[in-house]
Amino acid sequence: MVERLVWDQEVAGSNPVAPILFFIRMQPRPPGFLTMVRGFLRASTRESAAILRGDPEMPPAEIDRRYAICRSNVCGQYMVLDDRCAACGCNVPKKIAWRTASCPDGHWPAISPPDASLP
Numbered sequence: 001m002v003e004r005l006v007w008d009q010e011v012a013g014s015n016p017v018a019p020i021l022f023f024i025r026m027q028p029r030p031p032g033f034l035t036m037v038r039g040f041l042r043a044s045t046r047e048s049a050a051i052l053r054g055d056p057e058m059p060p061a062e063i064d065r066r067y068a069i070c071r072s073n074v075c076g077q078y079m080v081l082d083d084r085c086a087a088c089g090c091n092v093p094k095k096i097a098w099r100t101a102s103c104p105d106g107h108w109p110a111i112s113p114p115d116a117s118l119p
């Protein structure tokens with residue numbers, strides 16, 4: 001209903017870029033900056049630990065599979081304009097390539113479970 005009201009307000013005017021503005025406005029919003037920084041530090045610590053453990057690298061087919069899931073926007077969190085996940089704020093092409101990363105919405109798991117002793 002809110003989308004309909006915003007659409008009506010945007011399109012009711014004669015602004016030729018109204019559909020573009022509407023599309024941008026309807027994009028999901030990422031979390032706050034500090035939340036994203038904390039998530040990145042946590043994820044990079046886990047991935048670094050997996051590299052040091054010698055865990056196997058990500059198979060390219062699994063990267064493609066994850067990317068297809070994200071881009072399908074099954075979660076409603078995929079930000080198509082900047083290729084980002086609104087659930088965690090991560091850059092999707094980078095996130096899907098990390099073996100210890102998993103979808104915060106449960107759509108794909110980590111192939112290498114993170115070390116339980118890490119935060």
Ligand code: SF4
Binds near residue numbers: 069104
């Ligand atoms: S990581 Fe999960 S929540 Fe984020 S865009 Fe991909 S499927 Fe959606």
